[in-house]
Amino acid sequence: MSIRHGLLALLERGQMYGYQLRAAFEESTGSTWPLNIGQVYTTLARLERDGLVRPLPENESGQRPYEITDAGRADLALWFATPISRADRPRDELSIKLALALTTPGVDVRSVVQTQRTATMRALQEFTRLKYTSDKPEDLPWRLVLDAMIFQTEAEVRWLDHCETSLVRHRPAPIRAVDHAEAVDRAGDEARR
Template identity: 85%
Template sequence: MSIRHGLLALLERGQMYGYQLRAAFEESTGATWPLNIGQVYTTLGRLERDGLVLALPENEGGQRPYEITDAGRAELALWFATPISRTDRPRDELAIKLALALTTPGVDVRAVVQNQRTATMRALQEFGRLKRIDDRPDDLAWRLVLDAMMFQAEAELRWLDHCEASLVRYRPKPANSPTGAAGATGPAGTPGPAAADPAAGDPSAGAGPRVGGKLPR
């Protein structure tokens, strides 16, 4: 979710100052995306620069409220009307971490998977606990956010199961051979003994899948 558009959506409800926006943002997202006040004011400054919000005079308490402009409403309407693309979302840090673990010497990839599985299972259990003790059953926004996080955790556990099964079949190519088969080429790139054997050149005759530095699928 874009903090920029999140603040615009909140200001569409009415004028608010920084701390009100932070509290409303965290409440609307079920406290799943905590914001610090610096992020709020930095984003407000950019929105004001772009003409999407207007800073109002300070109130008696010394707070400066903001209100959304017509340009801000147009920007917000466009955001709601535009589907979120996979390329617009943050990179999957876990997938990148496992991909790098496979190609980094000395890393126990199975331990990385198991540690993540334990953490994800704990998170899923906590989401389930929150759902059971939910004291605001009529708050649909909160329940949808919680459901989304539960579904994501369940999907991550299934993917980790897949990773673990793939690691059992994984055969890394020898570090001293760029092709993954010793003797596949002779001097100056000429065919070696392995390449001379038709069976040796058949990928289906190998001991396991060659996945290089990528996660096996």
């Protein structure tokens, strides 16, 4: 999810200033995506520049609320109507890490997989524990985010199992070091032929 569209969705609820937006964003995502207040104000500045939000006069506390514009509503509606493409998602650091581990000399790939599996299982247990802490209707948005995290974590465990199976099935033959004397002998044999 883009912060841009998250803030637009929150402003569709009503006028808010930066700290309210940050708190509402974290509440809506169950604090699974911590948001820096600097990100909020930087994003608000871009949204204002693009005509998607407008600042309102400061309130008595000196805070400047923002409201969504018609152009912002149209942009938000388009975002909700457009499916998220796999290409739009961030790169998967774990798959890149394992691919590099396979081709980097001296890396124990099985150990990398096992270390990740342990961390992933620990996260799965924590997410599952959190899932049963509340069943109130107002917690539904947070629980849906948590369910997505559980499903993604379960998929990661299955993928790590697949990686381990593939490592066993496609174990490369060990590379035998050739010492200098043997290399000289071979070169001499080749020259005599």
